[in-house]
Amino acid sequence: MRGPTHTPSADESAAPGSIPSWAVGDLTVHRIDEVPLPPATGPWLLPDATADVVSRHDWLRPDFADQQGTLHLDSHSFAFEAGGLRVLVDTGIGNGKTRANPAWHDLRTGYLEHLTAAGFPPDSVDLVLLTHLHTDHVGWNTHEVNGEWAPTFPNARYVTSRTEREFWAGYDMDEPRRLMFDDSVIPVEEAGLLDLVDVQPEGTDIAPGLRLLPTPGHTPGHIAVQLTDGGKSALITGDAVHHPVQFAHPAIGSCVDIDPRRSEESRRKLLASLADTDTLVLGTHFPPPTVGHVITQGDAYRLRPVRAA
Secondary structure, three states, X not given: OOOOOOOOEHHHOOOOOXXXXXXXXXXXXXXXXXXXXXXXHHHHHOOOOOHHHHHOOHHHOOOOEOOOOOEOOEEEEEEEEEOOEEEEEXXXXXXXXXXXXXXXXXXXXXXXXXXHHOOOOHHHOOEEEOOOOOHHHHHHHEEEEOOEEEEOOOOOEEXXXXXXXXXXXXXXXOHHHHHHHHHHXXXXXXXXXXXXXXXXXXXXXXXXXXXXXXXXXXXXXXXXXXXXXXXXXXXXXXXXXOOOHHHHOOOOOOOOOOOHHHHHHHHHHHHHHHOOOOOEEEOOOOOOOOEEEEEEEOOEEEEEEOOOX
C-alpha cells in the first residue's frame, strides 16, 4: 500500500519527559508519540476532504489543518493503567521495517523512549489492544533482536477481534501486507501471545472499566476502546475516525476502508453516541491536542479540544 513520501526522523517526535496526558476519573491516559505524518497523507487517505471542504470549518484551524486546508495527522499510541493492568492501545508503525509506503519505511523514532518516559517500559506492559491489523497500528508489536523480529512486549497479552484476525487469514494479501504480517503479527502468534476476542454487538468487557466496542467497516473486525472510571469515560477511536474533519462530514471515508458503507455507518453511530456528552474522544491519528468532546453543530458535529495536562 503506497502513500505519501516522507521519511521522518527521531527528532520529529515529542521529546521524552513531555508526555501529554488526560484524566479519566482516577485514570491517566498518556499519548505515546511516534511521528507526525507528512502533509500529503490527508489528500491520499481522505480524498474527499478537499481543501475547499476543510476551509469551511474555522474550528479545524490551526490545530487540525493549516490555512491552506491541508490536514494534520499523527501516528501515536495510548497507554494507561486500568483494572490492575498496564495497557497499550495500538503500536504504530515501528522502527526499521521494510514498507511500501515511503512515509513508513525504515523509521528511526524514539517511540520506546517515549513509552518508558511515560512510566511504561516494554517489559511492564500487561495488555496490548489492537484496534485492527493495519500496518500503522501493529508495527511496534515486534522489534529486531539478533536479526529476528521478536515481541516488543514479552510479558503482555496482545488482543484483537477474532473477526479481524480471521478476515485477514482468508484474505489474498499483496506482498507488502504479507510482509507486515510476517514481521509484526506472526511472531506474536508464534510466541503464543495473541488472544482473539469475540466482540459482542453491545461491546465486550475485558477488564474492569475497559470495553471493546465493534466499529466495523474500515476493517471487518475493527474495534474502538472505551474506558470508564469514577463516572467518567473516554473512547479511543482507532480508525473509525481518522481526523476531526469527519465529525463535520461523517460521509468522508478513507481510501483504505474495506467496506466504506459500514465504515460510515459505524462512524455515524459512534459520533451520535458521543455527541454532547462528557466522554473524552481520543483520536488515534488526531494531531495535538488529539483529545476533545463531540459537540453537535447543525446536522453534524465538531470537536471541542481538551488540552493535555
